[in-house]
Amino acid sequence: MLRTYEEKKVKIQDEILEIGNSVVEALELTLTGLKDEDLSKLKEIDLSVKKISNKSNEIDNLIVTTLALYSPEAKDLRELVSYLKITNELVRAGANTKAFAKIFRKAFSDDLNTKTILEYAIPLQKSATLALQTSMSMLKETNSKHIEEKYQRVIVEESKTDDLYSMIEKNILKLISKNLELSKEYFDVLSALRKLAKTADRAASIANLLLFAEMGGDIEQSK
Template sequence: MLKPYIENINKIKSEISSIGEEISHANKISLSALKENDLSMLKDVNLSLKQLSTKSNDIDKLIVKTLALYSPEAKDLREMVSFLKITNELIRAAAYSKTFAKNFRKSFSEDLNSEAILEYAIPLLKSSNLALQTAIEMVLEDDEKIIEQKFNKVLVEDSKTDDLYAMVEKNILKLITKKIELSKDYFEVLSSLRKLEKISGRAASIANLLVFAEVGGDLENV
């Protein structure tokens, strides 16, 4: 393969990974805020969707340029198509991360049962971000066996987030029946936690795209 093509691919992977790491870092700040029960820390989540979108667009332009110049063969073409879709998945994940930090801080009040909420919210955020981190690690990985291992790990964490969200939803609905006057606040908290489940869903989509890039398959099911 031509050296300029390889250099472009490496740059694309590096830039995609950089966006993913920025989102993951924001989620880690949110996780620390929940663990320490200090929601003022959520103000430090300063993801700029505008800047990330600009970076994403720059990556997409480089992908299109590389496709036009080098006409990659089957596997390489799958990889490039996957990268185009992955940048979009990352922007969606970033939006969910930012919305969670903003809305959870606004809706959470001293009147709510923080212990019952955080019991599942903390592991939910942890699993969600682990799914994202693992999916991002797959971007820079070339070993097919390791890609498969990480893919399975992403699916496990995504399944965990589904279960954890169901648990916290059940807890919050019970709390609402006891204090119906706080139902609006509880529903807003639940809505913000739903964004964490969606982040892991985006991670699963990224992982599926990377497996498609490596081994092929039906892109419509990715």
């Protein structure tokens, strides 16, 4: 029975990773588009929030069935509870990533101060991507020390996205005051970048959940 439970857990982990990796790949593609200043690459993002949501529901059902059949205790129970919450975080991360690509591509143009925007957008994108990559790498990590180290890395990157967003917000508000006719485009750019910062928030939530699964204590959800 133990082996069967472990097989179920591995299947759950693999399917969660499948969702997480699809979002990470989309983030990596958007990062390449920003670095190359080729936003046509943002059109190539094949990320269906509906499919992610459906897959998430399938995983949740598998988790609930596993809980019912095996009645896990202690760490095993914490893991399954964490996975149940992580699927929702990944749906939100996927929705934020797709929204960023769509809104940013439509709003960004040579009429705007592209140099200022990209000066902050690229490092913000890097941190959001690294945060989610690192949080997903915690899923199958078995070394408690490494889990804690990766958790700290995620929190650092998430904090960077908040700082970078605050800085670009100030700069864009200054640009709007000088170019009121472009205010909608600038506000749309800000909205898109806020989606990126929220993706990093979701990564931090996932890292918190996986730390809880390993160490116990209280579940701390990010904003």
